[in-house]
Amino acid sequence: MDGVNGMSGWRWLYIIEGIITIVWAVMTVFLVPAHWSTAYFLTPADKAIMKVREEQMESYSGGTGHYTKQDILLAAKDITTWIHAPTQVAMVTILYGFGTFLPIILKFSFNFSTLEAQYLVVPVCIWGAIVYFVGAILADKYNARFWSVIICAPIGMAGYAILLVYDVSSGARYFATFLISTACYLCTGTNISWLGMNRAPDGKRAASLGILLTFTNLGGVISGQIYQTDASPKYTLGQAWSLGSLAFGWCGMWVLRTIYKRRERQKEELRARGWTLQAGEVWTDRVPEFKNQF
Template identity: 60%
Template sequence: MANDDSKTKLETESHKFTHDEYGDQELEEWRRKEKTVVHRLDCFIAPVFMILNLVSYLDRGNIGFAATQGMTREIHLEGTQLNTAVSIFYVFYILAEFPASILVKRLRFDRVIPAIALCWGLVCLFTGFIQSFGGLVVTRVLLGFFEGCLFPAIALFLCNWYKREELGVRIAFIFISTALAGAFGGLLAWAVLHLDGIANMSGWRWLYIIEGIATVVWAGLCTMLIPQNYQTAYFLNDDQKAIIKRRAEEMDAYSGGSGRYTRKDIKEAAKDIKSWAHGIIQIAVVTILYGFGTFLPIIIKDGFQFSTVQAQYLVIPVNIWGAVVYAIGAVLSDKYTARFLPLVICAPFGIIGYAILLSDVPSGVRYFATYLVAMPCFICTGGNIAWLSVNCAPDGKRAASLGILLTLTNIGGVISGQIYPSNASPAFTLGHAWSLGSLSIGWIGWWFVRSMYRNREASKDKALVEGVAVPERDFTDRAPGFKYQI
C-alpha cells in the first residue's frame, strides 16, 4: 500500500492528461507521436544552442591559443597579466549571470539571445585589433558581461521545451559543444597559423577576427531560427503544436509552474541547501573545466615541450574524447534517471590524471593523462547543473536556483585564471595540484548531496503514508508528491 501511495505526481498527472483524451489502446500511439516531436526539437532547437555555446566558448577560450601564437609578446603582456585578463572575464561573467537568470525569462528569448550573441561577436572581432593590455582588459570585461547572460537564457529556454527527465541529455548537448569548441578551436588555431602576416597582421589577430565574424553571422541567423514559443515555431505543424501544448500542461501540473515567478520563489531557492551545495561543488568542478579548457594549449606547449603547431592540433582529440564520454554518460543518466553515478565514477579518472601530471614522467605519459582529465571535465560540470535543474520546482525556483549555482560557478572561473601563471611552466604544479584537490572536493560533495536527497525522499514517503497534502499554491520540490532524481 505504501508503494501505491508513493506514485509520483508526474506519473499521476501524465496519465491524467493522456487518458483524458486518449484511451488505453491509443496511449502507445500518443507516446510515439510525442517521441517524434521531441526528436524534432532535437533537430531544430538543440543544434542552434549548441552552435551558440560553441562560438561562445571559442570566443572566450581562444586567448590560450592566441598566447601560444605571439599575442603575449605583441601586446607586451608582462608577468601574470594574461592570467589577470582571464580572471577579469569571469568576474564580469559572474556580475551578469545571476541577474540574467532572474530577468531573462521576462524577455523574449527570440530577441534577447541573438542580441547577446551579436554584442559579444562584435567584441571578439574588436579584440583582433587591440594593441595593449588595457585594450585586452576592456574586451574581456565586455565579453564576460555579454556571455554571462547567455547560459541562463539557454538553460531556461530548454526548460520551457523539454521535460525534466529529458533535460539532462539536452544540457549535455550544450556542454558537448563546449568540448567540441576546444577541439574546433585547436583546428582553427592551427589553420590561422597560415594567415600569419596577411594584411600585416599576426595569425592570432585573424583568429579573433574570423571567430568574431562567425559569431555575428550566427547571431543574425538566430533571429530566424529561435522561435518565440511553440505557437510560432516554424518547424512544427498544428498536430505537433498540440502535442507540445499538452506537454507544457503536464510539466506545469507537475512542477507548479505558472510561467512567472515571484520574490517568494527566489527566497525558496536561497534557503534551500541544495542550491548552495550544488553551487559550491560547481565552483570546484568548473575550475577544472575552465582551467583545462583555457590553458591546455599552453600546458601542452610549455609544459610538455611540444611545438606551437603540435600544441594546436594535440588539443583536438583530447576534447573530442571528453565530448564522447559526456555523451555516453548523459544518455545513460537520463535513461535510468541516475544523476549521481556518472559523476562519482568519472571523477576518480581525473584525479588519477592530475596525479600523473604532477609526477616526473615522460611527456607522452603526461599527454595521456590529459585524456584522463577530459573524462570528468565536461560531464561533472554539466551533470551537476542537470542534477540541480531536474530537482527544482516550480519554474521560478528553478530559475533562481540555477542563478545561484551559475553565479557561484564563475568563482571557479576566476580561480582558474590564476592557478596556471605563465612563469609556472613547465611543471604547472599549482594548477595541477589545485585542480586535483577541486575534483576531490566535488567527488566528496556529491556523496553529501546524494545523502541529502535520500533523507528528503524518506521524509516524503513518510508524509505520503500519513496523507500529508500541500496546497497547489505552495507546491515546490519539497512537497511529498515531488520525487527527486538521484
C-alpha cells in the first residue's frame, strides 16, 4: 500500500493495526461479560464452580475483595519474588531483543532486502507461537512448568551460539532463529505462570505479579542498548548478552525449584503431624495446606 493516498506503507501499517485495535475494543464491551453470573458461554456447572471460587478468593482477602498492605508485604518478604523478578528481566531481554530486532538482523546479517527480511520473520514467529501453545498445554496438563523452561532454554542458547559463530551459511543462521524462537516466548510466559500459581492469597499473588511485571520493563530498556547500529552485521554484543541472559534465567529456574521443593518437604512433614489452620492464622501459600506447583 506504499503510496496509496500519498502515504508511506509504514503509515498504512499503523493505521490498519490501529483500526483493528479500536474495533476489537468496542466489540469487547458487548462480548465480554461483566460478571461470571452473566457469562453466556458458561454452563450451570461452570457457574457453580465460579461461585465457589469467588467465595474462596474473598475469604483469602479478608472477605471484602480488597487488597491490603499486608498482601504487599507478604509478596515483598518472599525471597522467591526477588528470584522470579531478575529471571524475568533476563527472559524478557531476549524476548524484546529478538522480537524487535530480528528484521534488522535478517537484513544486515543475512544480506536480505527489507521486504525479504519482513517475510522471513513470519515463519519464525509462527513457530514460536506453536511452541508456546503446545508447551503451555503440556506444562499445565502435566504440572511441568519448570521442565518446559529447562528443556527449551538450552535450545535457544544453541541458537545464539550459532549466530555468534557467524562464519556459517545463511541457512544455518536462519535455522538458529527458529531455535531461539523455541525458547524466548515459552520461557517468558512460563515464569509468570509459575510465580502466579505458587502464590496465595490472591492479594499476595497480585502484588507478586506487580513486582515481577515492574522489573519486566527493564528487559525492554536493556534490549534497546545491546543491539547497536554500528555492531552490524555480527551484532556480537546483542547475541552474546542474549545468550548470557538466557543462561542466567535457566539457572534462576533451578534455584526456584530448589526453594519450592524444600518448602514442600517441610509442608509434608507438618501435614503428617496433623497440622490444622489455627484461629486467627492467615491463610497463605506458606501454610502446609497449600501445595506448591512445579
